[in-house]
Amino acid sequence: MKNNCKNGDSCCAGCEAMKASPAENIHAITREQRRKIQRILTALALMIIALFLPLTGVWSLISFLPAYLLVGYGTLKSAFQNILAGEVFDENFLMSIATIGAFVLGEYPEAVSVMLFYQVGELFESYAVNKSRRSIAQLMDIRPDYANLLQDGQVRTTDPSLVLPGQQILIRPGEKVPLDGKILEGSSSLDTRSLTGESIPRDVTSGDEVISGCINISGVLTVEVTRPFSESTVARILDMVENASDKKADFEAFITRFARVYTPVVVVSALLLALVPPLLIEGAAFSDWFYRALTFLVISCPCALVISVPLTFFAGIGASSHAGILVKGSNYLEALAKTETVVFDKTGTLTKGEFQVAGIYPAKGFTKEQLTEMAALAEYHSNHPISQPLKQHYKGPLAPDRITDSREIPGQGISVRIDGQAVLAGNSRLMEANQVNGFHAGMEGTLIHLAVDGRYAGTITVSDQLREDARDALSLLRSSGVKKTVMLTGDKSDIAEDVSTELGIDETYAHLLPGDKVSIVEKILADPDRKGTLAFVGDGINDAPVLARSDVGIAMGGLGSDAAIEAADVVIMNDQPSQVPVIIRIARGTLKIARQNVAIALVIKFGVLILGALGLASIWAAVFADVGVTVLAILNAMRALKLK
Numbered sequence: 001m002k003n004n005c006k007n008g009d010s011c012c013a014g015c016e017a018m019k020a021s022p023a024e025n026i027h028a029i030t031r032e033q034r035r036k037i038q039r040i041l042t043a044l045a046l047m048i049i050a051l052f053l054p055l056t057g058v059w060s061l062i063s064f065l066p067a068y069l070l071v072g073y074g075t076l077k078s079a080f081q082n083i084l085a086g087e088v089f090d091e092n093f094l095m096s097i098a099t100i101g102a103f104v105l106g107e108y109p110e111a112v113s114v115m116l117f118y119q120v121g122e123l124f125e126s127y128a129v130n131k132s133r134r135s136i137a138q139l140m141d142i143r144p145d146y147a148n149l150l151q152d153g154q155v156r157t158t159d160p161s162l163v164l165p166g167q168q169i170l171i172r173p174g175e176k177v178p179l180d181g182k183i184l185e186g187s188s189s190l191d192t193r194s195l196t197g198e199s200i201p202r203d204v205t206s207g208d209e210v211i212s213g214c215i216n217i218s219g220v221l222t223v224e225v226t227r228p229f230s231e232s233t234v235a236r237i238l239d240m241v242e243n244a245s246d247k248k249a250d251f252e253a254f255i256t257r258f259a260r261v262y263t264p265v266v267v268v269s270a271l272l273l274a275l276v277p278p279l280l281i282e283g284a285a286f287s288d289w290f291y292r293a294l295t296f297l298v299i300s301c302p303c304a305l306v307i308s309v310p311l312t313f314f315a316g317i318g319a320s321s322h323a324g325i326l327v328k329g330s331n332y333l334e335a336l337a338k339t340e341t342v343v344f345d346k347t348g349t350l351t352k353g354e355f356q357v358a359g360i361y362p363a364k365g366f367t368k369e370q371l372t373e374m375a376a377l378a379e380y381h382s383n384h385p386i387s388q389p390l391k392q393h394y395k396g397p398l399a400p401d402r403i404t405d406s407r408e409i410p411g412q413g414i415s416v417r418i419d420g421q422a423v424l425a426g427n428s429r430l431m432e433a434n435q436v437n438g439f440h441a442g443m444e445g446t447l448i449h450l451a452v453d454g455r456y457a458g459t460i461t462v463s464d465q466l467r468e469d470a471r472d473a474l475s476l477l478r479s480s481g482v483k484k485t486v487m488l489t490g491d492k493s494d495i496a497e498d499v500s501t502e503l504g505i506d507e508t509y510a511h512l513l514p515g516d517k518v519s520i521v522e523k524i525l526a527d528p529d530r531k532g533t534l535a536f537v538g539d540g541i542n543d544a545p546v547l548a549r550s551d552v553g554i555a556m557g558g559l560g561s562d563a564a565i566e567a568a569d570v571v572i573m574n575d576q577p578s579q580v581p582v583i584i585r586i587a588r589g590t591l592k593i594a595r596q597n598v599a600i601a602l603v604i605k606f607g608v609l610i611l612g613a614l615g616l617a618s619i620w621a622a623v624f625a626d627v628g629v630t631v632l633a634i635l636n637a638m639r640a641l642k643l644k
Contacts, residue, residue: 036123040116043071047112064108072099072115093263101294117630143234144178144212150222160212161229171221177214180232181223183207187411188219189384192490200355200385200446203411203427211513217384219410233513258305266300266609273613288615296612299605308597308633315640316590324573325583332569335552336587340532342482342580343521343546346489346499348539349556350473350577351464355385355446357393362458363438371458374450377418378425381406386448389462413448424451431456463495466502469578474503476581483532486524488517488546517546525551537580543567554580589643597633604629 046067053063069076072095079092095118102111147160148170155170160178163169168184171177177190189201192214201217204210210223212234229235274293278286313330320327327333347353360368376394379387380403391398406416412433413426424430431439431449438456439449450457467473474485486507489496496510509520525534536543536550544567547553555568556575572579611617 033123036119039070040119040123043067043112043116043119046070047109047116050112051109061103061108064112068099068103068108068112068115071112071119072096075115075118088264093267097267098297098300101297105291105294144176147178148172148175160232163225163229165225165228167225169223169225171210171216171223173216173218173220175216177210177212177216177223178234179223179225179229180209180211180227181225182209183221184224185222186219187409188221189217189411191215191217203429205411205429218408233515262300266297269613270294270296270300292612292615295617296609299608299612299617305598305601305633308601308630308637309594311634312594312597312637312640313590315637316586316593316643318641319586319590319643320570320583323579323582323586325579325586326571326573327583328569328571332552333587333590335533336535336570336584337591338532339535339552339584339587340481340483341486341524341530341534342477342484343486343488343524343534343536343550344505344577345517345536345538345543346487346491346496347464349467349537350470350487350499350503351466353539354465355389355462356465357389357460358463359461360458361440361460363456366452366457371450371460374418374423374452374457375425375448375460377403378406378414378416378423378450382408382414384408386446386462390448390460422453425449464491466499467575467577469576470503473577473580474505476578477584480581480584482581482584486520488512488520514543514545517543518549521546521550535580535584537577538568539575554583586643590640593636593640597636600636601629601633 044067047064050060050063050067053060055063075092075095079096082088082092095115099111099115102108102114144160146157147163149156149158149163150168150170163179169179169181173188183204183206185206187203187205189203190210192202202214204221209226210221212229212232270293273296274286274290277289278284310330313333316333317327317330320333327336344350357372360371362368362371372390372394373396375390376398379390380398380400402419404417404420406414408414409426409430412430413424416423416425424434424436425448427447428439428449431451434451434454436449436451436454436456439451440447440459446462448460448462450460477485484507485505486509487496487500487503487505488509489499490512491510493510496508499505500508509516512520521534521536524530533551535552535554536546537554537556538547539556543555547555547567547569552570553568554570554572556572556577570583572583608617
């Protein structure tokens with residue numbers, strides 16, 4: 001079928017992101033599809049009525065014309081418009097002359113049936129395509145709405161694009177960081193999930209660099225702007241997301257490529273068949289060879305291909321949907337079938353993004369129970385992400401009346417009195433600021449140091465947890481023929497290496513921003529030794545650019561961000577990485593069936609074409625070569641629905 005996608009993709013099924021209910025959206029029937037169904041059913045009814053009418057000659061022609069024009073008007077119109085535009089040899093043109101030829105031969109039911117089959121195929125394709133892709137940046141919420149500009153001791157709200165480098169801005173708690181800059185005054189914690197995908201806030205203080213797109217959690221910051229908005233981190237991310245799809249490989253539909261050669265060849269062959277033999281063969285009747293030429297065109301009609309190929313992929317998309325995986329187009333199934341490199345984001349993809357206490361290391365004179373209770377009480381009033389696992393890990397009752405003078409120190413931790421004792425709970429910066437000695441700074445993971453009355457009490461480590469099926473996912477990928485696995489993360493190197501070693505990942509890159517992830521993926525894509533396609537699996541807003549840039553972007557859709565789902569080509573609704581090898585296996589099965597259909601259609605059609613050219617095939621052989629092969633191919637295509 002004709003490729004109508006404007007963004008370079010062959011068929012982007014359900015490209016619109018599913019904000020509320022993805023399953024409903026991808027299966028929704030549009031108003032245009034409903035009208036097409038009505039036209040097909042009405043034309044079928046009119047054709048059946050015409051078949052039973054006792055009419056002959058021109059009256060029989062007139063009885064079939066309403067059904068033909070009703071179902072074929074769009075194809076005839078497209079063929080005419082394309083001819084005017086200089087695009088003569090396409091499927092619409094071949095369908096038009098083949099069915100008109102059937103009318104000339106007096107095979108009116110054949111003409112209507114062929115067009116009906118073609119329109120059913122188009123309906124299946126449009127249903128799979130569903131809605132054209134909207135801008136993948138539309139749902140992203142990291143673009144700042146305003147900046148608090150400091151001028152002459154006054155704070156003025158303005159558009160971030162109007163703030164120049166060297167000017168100062170004020171960022172209050174809860175506000176987005178609108179521009180890249182350097183902190184002049186204040187300390188705070190920044191929520192960087194929009195950029196790095198990591199749940200643990202980043203602690204910042206005077207002298208530290210801040211990047212746009214983060215959210216200020218606690219303290220008030222005075223920042224000197226270092227880059228204009230057009231060059232800021234958030235602007236570059238948005239630009240990458242909006243334009244990354246332009247770089248995506250153009251997987252053109254096979255039938256469109258094939259038709260560019262097939263269609264002009266059969267049309268010219270039919271023309272030569274009608275004209276040359278009467279001129280060269282003595283006694284050859286022009287009417288006889290014209291009949292053969294028209295029969296040749298009917299046989300050559302590519303119904304089996306134009307219906308079965310997209311229908312096979314649609315069935316594969318249906319099988320994926322049953323498995324809880326939404327695929328946005330047949331081209332992505334084709335690409336997935338050739339996947340040899342899979343790149344994973346870490347947090348929220350291979351790990352849960354939920355932190356738990358990984359280790360408790362009390363200092364001399366303290367027990368694990370004391371350290372756990374002390375940490376839970378110290379974090380009692382805190383909403384910091386790290387505080388939750390500390391409170392959950394302590395199983396005893398927490399009495400808030402034991403807590404006094406609780407104070408959160410931005411970028412460092414908490415100062416509190418518990419049973420009258422001065423307790424500190426936080427990072428190494430908090431320990432150093434209060435001259436606490438003896439704490440261990442070289443341990444792996446996220447560390448919470450505790451001190452009582454100035455004495456180091458111990459350290460608790462908090463870490464993200466692997467998804468239960470992460471090991472199975474990597475094992476199944478290797479057994480599925482994937483040659484290389486890579487992990488990208490904004491987390492620390494030691495944590496990334498631990499996860500990589502445990503899962504057996506081939507390559508790992510840490511301390512990354514979205515732009516870094518895109519650069520690494522582009523480097524892998526540019527490797528001359530790389531074979532097959534590259535699939536990226538991620539879940540956060542920060543993954544949107546690299547999801548769009550990769551050959552196939554796979555998003556964790558159950559808990560993943562809207563932007564990631566919008567940018568992705570495949571959405572896994574249950575957030576299980578073990579579904580990645582599942583969809584690859586379904587894709588390979590689908591492509592195998594599609595190739596079978598192409599082989600069946602071409603072998604039978606070319607055989608009957610030769611017979612038709614020799615005058616050994618009647619119009620009924622042409623009907624079998626067209627409609628019969630189409631039915632066979634459709635039945636074979638439906639096997640893809642059963643793929644597991």
